[in-house]
Amino acid sequence: MNPLRRLSRVVLAFALVVLAGTVGYVMLGFGVLDALYQTVTTITTVGFREVHPLSATGQVFTMVLILVGAGTVFYLFGVLLEALIEGHLRHHLERRRMNRRIEQMRGHVIVCGWGRVGRSTAQYLHGLGKTIVVIDRDPERLRDIEFPNILGDVTDDSVLEAAGIEHAQALIAALDGDADNVYVTLSARALRADLVIIARARTEGSKSKLLRAGANRAVNPQLIGGRRMAAFALQPNVAEFLDVVMHEDTLEYRIEEIRLGPGSPLIGRSLSDIALRPATGALILAIRTQTGQFVANPTDDTQLHATMILIVLGTPTQLDAVRTLATG
Helix, strand or coil: CCHHHHHHHHHHHHHHHHHHHHHHHHHCCCCHHHHHHHHHHHHCCCCCCCCCCCCHHHHHHHHHHHHHHHHHHHHHHHHHHHHHHHCHHHHHHHHHHHHHHHHCCCCCEEEECCCHHHHHHHHHHHHCCCCEEEEECCCCCCCCCCCCEEECCCCCHHHHHHCCHHHCCEEEECCCCHHHHHHHHHHHHHHCCCCEEEEECCCHHHHHHHHHHCCCEEECHHHHHHHHHHHHHHCHHHHHHHHHHHHCCCCCCEEEEEECCCCCCCCCCEHHHHCHHHHHCCEEEEEECCCCCEEECCCCCCECCCCCEEEEEECHHHHHHHHHHHHC
16 A cells, blocks of 8 residues: 555544544543543553543553554554655655646646656757646656656546646657547646647648647658758758757747737738838848738738738847737
8 A cells, every 4th residue: 555545544443543542532531632631642652641540440441552552653653653664755745846837837847757758848949938737648758857746547538637738838659659639638638729849740641630630740750850961061060050940059049930919010011111120230130921921031012910920130139129029
């Protein structure tokens, strides 16, 4: 039996013994406080004198209480010591604190699977200041992990709910098998219709299945890695610039996407009218229209509309200025 469960049962047994002893002494004519005092001193074998002289019935009751109560107390101390030595109590308290922390999270990212892809994803998101919750079924993988985590089968809806999927911004399915990723995607989409789901695809054939299951994007890490290697071989400077801008902190500039809000003063105006570059210093590299098409290097007469997404290059300060204008 789990030591913590055994401890809870022994504590309950101890409380029942104290209650029974107190009630018994009250029936023998003791006051409530005197009865409780007599019970505690008896079962803990402290050895103080009786509060009141005992009749033959009281002596028999006291002997029975000593046999039952003292054994319960000694067993309670033994179980408590075992729980403390083995660390179960500490682990249980840490688990409860972590669960409360996860319950309070809003806008976090759930990473399913703590393998190489999951670790890399979490470290990158952490570098961007995002809050992470990791789910994995292997306790060894989660040992000494720095992020809040849930031990369990990610295909179980209750595990996703424990990870705070109701308030999460996105979920990344980075499990080893395509079938598991498809199942997680289906479960997550059923729980949250508006959740951003990015799923790992080990093969090209599985990408279409993941998209049909509800993933917003299906990513093949091996394919992307191979293309990046080829890009470094053919155009190393371009590839390195994009790599630094997107993934490293050595360059102040960043590329970010900024959505135009319904109250933005930019809506209905052209790029030449808003003069975004002189006003903020940021550079618009591309625009994604309402239909999902990309317009790279947009011209000055390009009209801006609500829900458009601007792909912007700039420093954090410049990007914040654009974001302020875009959100209204």
